[in-house]
Amino acid sequence: MLKSTPISHRLTPVALAFTAATGLLMGSSAQAQDQDITIPVVIKATTASYWQAVFDGAHQAADKLGIQIEELGPANETEVARQISIMENLVSRQPSAIVLAPVSNDALAGPVEAATDAGIPVVIIDSGVDTDRYASLIATDNFAAGQRAGHALAGCIEKSSGNASGEVAYLRTNPNGESLVSRDNGFLDAMKQYPDIEVVDNRVANNDTAKAMNDTLDLLNRYPDLKGIFADNQLMGDGAGTAFAEQNAADDVCLVAFDSSELEVDFLRQGVIDSLVVQDPYMMGYSGVWFAYAASQGVALPRSVDTGVHVATTDSVDEPDFTGLLDPKQRQLTPYLAPTGSADSTDSN
Amino acid sequence: MATHDANLSPGRRMKIPAATKTRHLRKWGLPVETLVLGLTLLLWIVMSISTSTFLTSNNVVNILRQVSIDSIIAFGVLFPILIRGIDLSVGSVVALSGVVCATLLTMGLPIPIAIALTLVLGVAIGSLNAFSVYRLGIPAFIITLAGLQAFRGGAFLVSDGTSVFGLPKALSAFARAEWLGIPSLFWSMLVIGLVLHFILSRTRTGRYMVAMGSNHESARRAGINIKRIVFFAYIVSSVTACIAGMLLMARMSIGSPTAGVAYELNAIAAAVVGGASLFGGRGSVLGTFIGALLFATIANAANLLGIDSFWQMVATGVLIAAVVYVDNLHKRRQSGMK
Numbered sequence: 073m074l075k076s077t078p079i080s081h082r083l084t085p086v087a088l089a090f091t092a093a094t095g096l097l098m099g100s101s102a103q104a105q106d107q108d109i110t111i112p113v114v115i116k117a118t119t120a121s122y123w124q125a126v127f128d129g130a131h132q133a134a135d136k137l138g139i140q141i142e143e144l145g146p147a148n149e150t151e152v153a154r155q156i157s158i159m160e161n162l163v164s165r166q167p168s169a170i171v172l173a174p175v176s177n178d179a180l181a182g183p184v185e186a187a188t189d190a191g192i193p194v195v196i197i198d199s200g201v202d203t204d205r206y207a208s209l210i211a212t213d214n215f216a217a218g219q220r221a222g223h224a225l226a227g228c229i230e231k232s233s234g235n236a237s238g239e240v241a242y243l244r245t246n247p248n249g250e251s252l253v254s255r256d257n258g259f260l261d262a263m264k265q266y267p268d269i270e271v272v273d274n275r276v277a278n279n280d281t282a283k284a285m286n287d288t289l290d291l292l293n294r295y296p297d298l299k300g301i302f303a304d305n306q307l308m309g310d311g312a313g314t315a316f317a318e319q320n321a322a323d324d325v326c327l328v329a330f331d332s333s334e335l336e337v338d339f340l341r342q343g344v345i346d347s348l349v350v351q352d353p354y355m356m357g358y359s360g361v362w363f364a365y366a367a368s369q370g371v372a373l374p375r376s377v378d379t380g381v382h383v384a385t386t387d388s389v390d391e392p393d394f395t396g397l398l399d400p401k402q403r404q405l406t407p408y409l410a411p412t413g414s415a416d417s418t419d420s421n
Numbered sequence: 422m423a424t425h426d427a428n429l430s431p432g433r434r435m436k437i438p439a440a441t442k443t444r445h446l447r448k449w450g451l452p453v454e455t456l457v458l459g460l461t462l463l464l465w466i467v468m469s470i471s472t473s474t475f476l477t478s479n480n481v482v483n484i485l486r487q488v489s490i491d492s493i494i495a496f497g498v499l500f501p502i503l504i505r506g507i508d509l510s511v512g513s514v515v516a517l518s519g520v521v522c523a524t525l526l527t528m529g530l531p532i533p534i535a536i537a538l539t540l541v542l543g544v545a546i547g548s549l550n551a552f553s554v555y556r557l558g559i560p561a562f563i564i565t566l567a568g569l570q571a572f573r574g575g576a577f578l579v580s581d582g583t584s585v586f587g588l589p590k591a592l593s594a595f596a597r598a599e600w601l602g603i604p605s606l607f608w609s610m611l612v613i614g615l616v617l618h619f620i621l622s623r624t625r626t627g628r629y630m631v632a633m634g635s636n637h638e639s640a641r642r643a644g645i646n647i648k649r650i651v652f653f654a655y656i657v658s659s660v661t662a663c664i665a666g667m668l669l670m671a672r673m674s675i676g677s678p679t680a681g682v683a684y685e686l687n688a689i690a691a692a693v694v695g696g697a698s699l700f701g702g703r704g705s706v707l708g709t710f711i712g713a714l715l716f717a718t719i720a721n722a723a724n725l726l727g728i729d730s731f732w733q734m735v736a737t738g739v740l741i742a743a744v745v746y747v748d749n750l751h752k753r754r755q756s757g758m759k
Contacts, residue, residue, distance in 0.1 A: 118582040121681045147577065148679055276730040281673055282680065286487050290724030293480045294472075307679075310584070318597050319479075334586035335551055335675050 108140075111364045112162055113171040113357065114155065115145035116198070116249070117279070122306050122331045122353050123173075125400035126197070129357030130171065132405065137365050145173075149279050150246055152176045159183035164191050167402070169207070169364035171357075173198040177250035193367035197356040199251035208363050208373040212351045214251045217381040218304075219260020221328050224347040224383050225259075225300045226266050228326035237268030238299030241291050243284055243308040244276045255304050269299075277308060284311025285318075292321055299326060306331035308346070313339035322346075332384075332398045343386045352379040354400045427430030453696040454708040454747040460744075461715045468722050475725055477584055486719035487712075488663045489606035490672075494615050494684055495691035495709045497661030500654040502692055503621075504634045505701025506561035508555060509653065510568030511662035511688060514546055515681030516576040518666030523585035523676025531587060536619060546572070547656030555651045569685065576678035585676035596672040606668055610710075613661060618706040626653060634701025690737075691716060694744045715740075 113130045115123040127143050134253060140288060144162075146154035148164055148358045155175045162170055163186050170187055172194055173181035181203040187194050193207040202207060230236040242259060245252050256274075263271050277284040286305065292298060303312040309329025313336060318324050322344045330349050339345040356379055363373055384394045396403035468475035494511050501508045518539050525535035546568070553564040583585050598605040621627035629650055633640040670676045689699075695712030697704025716737060723733035 117679075118577065119584070119677070121583045124583050147573075148682070190647065273727055275724065278730075280679070280682065281675075281677060282669065285673070286483075286720065287724055289483045289487075290721055292481075293483060294474050294725045294727070296474070310673070310675065317593070318672075335584070337754070338586075 074299050079232075096268065109168050109365070109368070110140040111169050111171060111361055111368070112141055112142040112144050112167050112363065114158055114162070115173045116175045117149045118143075118145050120149075120306050120331075121302070121333045122351075124171070125353040126357035126360075127398045128352035128403070131357075131359045132354075132403075133361035133365075137361070139361075139365060140195075141171075141361060142167075146175065149175050149249065152179045152248065155180065156183050159187065161315065163187050163192065166190065168194065168368035169193045171195045171197055171360040171364045173356075174201045174250075175199075176248050178202045192363065195360050195364045195367060197360040197372075198353070199249055200254075201250070201408070207367040209376040210356050210359050210363060211251065211376070212356075212381055213378045214254035215258035215332075216378075217349055217351065218255035218260075219262040220258075220381055221255070221261045221302055221304075221330065221347075221349045222262025222265075222385055224247060224349065224385075225302055225326055225328040226262070228268060228328065228346040229269070229299045232324075232326060233299065235268065236266045237238040239272045239295050239297055240268050240300040240302065241271065241273040241275070241298060242302040243287060243304060243312055244274055245279050245308055247276060252304055259302055259304070272298075278344060279305070281307045281311040281314075284308045285315045286311075287318065288312045288315035292319055292325065297372075301325060301327050303327065303329040306333045308334060309333070309336045309345065311341075315343050316344050317342075320409045334399075337389065337398050340384060340386055340389050346386060348384045348398075350382045350384055350394070350397045352397065354396070354403050355379045358405070388419050426659040437525075453694070453744065453751070454711055456747060457694055457696075457708070457715055457744060458711050460740075461711060461718055464715070464718050464722060466720075468725065472725050475722070478602070479689050480721070480725070482599070482602075484714075484717055484721050485607040486604045486672075487721065489604070490669050491684070491687055491691065491717060492610050492710050493613055493661050493665040493668070494603065494681075494714040495688040495713050496614055496706055497658040497665075498685065498688040499692045499697055499704050499706065499709050500617075500630070500657040501561060501565075502634075502689070502697050502699060503630045503701060503704050504650060504654050505637065505699075506654065507689070507699070508550065508564060508650075509562065509565040509685045510546070510550065510572055510661075511665075512681040512684035512686075513569050513576065513656060513667060514543070514659055514662035514667035515684055517572045517579070518542060518663035519670035519680050520576045520580040520585055520676040520678050522667050522672055523588055524579055526589060526592075527574050527585060531680040532591065539663055539667060540660060543660035544656055546663075547659035548652060551652040551655040551660065554655070555648055573678070580676060580678045582678065584678070586674075588670070588674055588676070592671040593674040596668065596674075606672065609664070609668060613664065613712060614706050616709050617657070617661075617715035621706060628649065630654060631702050635704070636702075687713075687716065690741050694741060696748070 103156055109250055115126050130141050144158050152175050156179060160183060171194055174196065177200055180201050184194050184201055185203050185205045188205040196206045196209045198211050225240060226236045229238060233353040244256060247253065260271060262267055273291060275287040277287050284307060288301065301312055310333055312329060316327055320370045327345045329345050332348055332350050336345060336348055340348050367373055382397060474480060498508050498511055504641045522535050522539040523671030525538055550565055550568060553559045556629055586631060588662060600608060629645045633645060633647065633650055669680055691712035692704055692709045693699065719737055720733065
């Protein structure tokens with residue numbers, strides 16, 4: 073022990089100098105002191121590629137800010153209790169801010185308020201929540217997105233059979249999430265504008281791809297004259313697309329689905345799925361982390377931001393506009409953010 | 422397929438199992454299986470009359486596809502149930518095997534090798550379960566409940582939390598193929614079902630399993646190699662779950678870590694409704710198939726009639742309770758008659 077003491081004394085100034093040098097090097101961006109900030113990002117289902125895109129965007133933002141994120145969330149969107157306990161655990165750990173995509177608008181309202189009461193700003197992404205005590209809401213306007221899906225379905229029916237008329241049905245992920253309910257309502261609202269189109273049925277497939285496939289097969293069977301199906305999320309789209317491929321139904325029946333798994337994009341290229349309504353989960357994760365960081369520094373944020381939707385069709389799937397939306401790994405933010413560096417300076421106090 | 426009466430002394434059963442079976446067949450018929458088969462047929466007849474869409478070749482093929490994977494899992498689960506055990510891990514094994522096989526395939530391994538490696542995984546999981554039950558003395562319910570968690574977690578780890586995409590087209594082509602108008606999935610189920618039926622009814626291992634389920638201690642005293650039977654039962658259960666997992670993967674053309682959630686409960690329900698006793702010693706492959714067919718028919722009928730998805734769940738639950746109650750009544754009357 074005695075012998076080692078002088079050595080550590082000799083080392084300490086070196087270590088200090090190194091730290092100081094690093095600090096000087098990074099000091100210009102004022103980010104060095106934030107290395108220990110970790111913002112938890114709580115998503116709805118770790119198993120869907122949609123949510124992986126949210127994480128990708130969140131990581132990108134964290135890298136820019138020089139902070140850490142923590143990936144959290146239940147395995148499946150139906151696990152409401154699991155997400156509530158994640159939030160409860162977070163509140164007791166006191167992170168600087170939380171990014172949350174609530175699986176249920178009413179059940180998560182309490183935990184969001186509890187976090188706000190504990191002084192932790194919560195940035196809500198993707199889906200609304202039944203309270204106004206959050207820092208900001210960054211989401212798709214799901215009602216409008218559902219309307220877009222409805223118009224895309226009507227457009228496809230008109231294209232394939234000459235006029236927008238006939239029977240359609242839709243597959244529901246679960247009747248619990250605000251984003252999904254708004255989406256379904258938007259779809260139904262759009263369908264009302266086509267007096268000759270009748271929505272004949274809907275099936276709840278519990279976010280299970282295999283069930284979505286079986287339900288689609290049964291819908292195709294029950295309604296031999298069915299003109300179109302709308303699948304309201306990615307796993308529903310995977311299941312419905314597989315059923316269409318199995319039955320060779322793509323020529324007679326239009327299929328419009330949400331989001332963009334690799335399987336869905338493959339189906340879109342083949343023409344099995346006619347249109348994909350693509351949200352921007354990458355941007356939700358990216359801006360969610362920026363906003364959470366800003367809120368943790370005491371910045372007052374806009375109440376809500378719409379990240380928009382885009383409709384990709386079999387014809388437009390390979391256009392450059394969709395590359396980063398359909399495959400988050402190819403997402404490029406540089407044309408908008410990198411050259412000026414203004415985004416950096418806005419938030420670094 | 423015979424039902425096996427748990428009240429018989431195992432010693433007597435082991436000496437003249439075939440004769441005992443035939444006599445019971447004549448005397449009481451096939452109680453639950455007959456009831457469930459009757460219910461299923463009734464449902465088919467009612468649906469055929471009340472809808473124009475049910476009894477179409479397309480819909481029947483759909484039902485056959487839907488029942489195939491569920492049946493294969495249920496056949497496997499029947500084996501631990503027969504020896505008074507249980508396997509709650511099969512739903513997670515379905516996901517794990519699908520994800521593992523899909524990952525191996527996307528790494529560029531040839532299809533037969535990927536399948537073989539996944540089956541080896543099934544044997545390993547079954548051996549692990551059997552070892553824990555037989556050697557470590559952990560109750561089957563607990564160790565397979567642990568497996569339900571662990572293997573699901575494994576599926577997420579292997580797949581990095583998302584679906585594994587990019588499988589050879591030959592697999593989805595196989596899952597969509599039909600031979601003599603019957604889907605390949607159903608043929609797979611038939612082959613597996615026949616093999617397992619043969620093992621249960623025609624081999625010594627099968628008879629020992631039934632004897633062991635009826636009375637564990639007597640079976641041991643009678644010199645049955647309990648270790649071998651326990652390992653056999655759990656390996657059958659895991660390997661069939663792996664086969665089902667790969668078939669589901671082929672059909673969906675993705676390896677999904679969320680596949681097969683709660684399938685273990687559907688499988689157990691099919692076996693029980695098909696005449697298996699959770700106290701062991703009683704159950705059949707044919708009965709299990711009929712049980713699975715009833716559930717698949719209910720799901721299909723609910724969709725064709727446009728019955729609310731939630732009412733369908735309620736109806737399935739009520740049906741399980743009712744069938745088991747009627748079965749118990751029947752058994753009680755049987756023992757009363759003695």
